[in-house]
């Protein structure tokens with residue numbers, strides 16, 4: 001059995017989490033547009049765990065959450081291309097204009113996400129209820 005160890009997109013790097021989510025050369029503009037790691041030399045060479053450790057010491061909670069969203073979108077974008085879909089533009093991945101906002105003091109905020117799998121007739125729902133400080137009060141799926 002042959003094991004594919006090279007990146008399916010560029011074919012010239014090992015298939016690692018660091019490469020897929022952060023180091024891949026074509027992610028440079030995403031890394032720059034995101035701006036969260038500006039001033040860090042050779043940021044594209046960081047191992048994923050080092051990126052997470054550095055991020056947790058440099059970024060605010062909101063920025064960390066945004067970084068998580070960006071990394072998820074990079075992963076989604078990558079898998080979409082590998083499975084024959086079209087390439088998302090970098091602006092669609094970074095989307096730094098989006099900011100989750102806390103609810104007003106004394107109130108709760110409910111975020112809901114739904115996934116549909118029409119061909120299998122399945123549906124999933126996720127719910128997160130947070131207080132005005134961002135603390136999770138309840139979560140369900």
Ligand SMILES: [Zn+2]
Nearest residue numbers: 007010011013
């Ligand atoms: Zn690659």
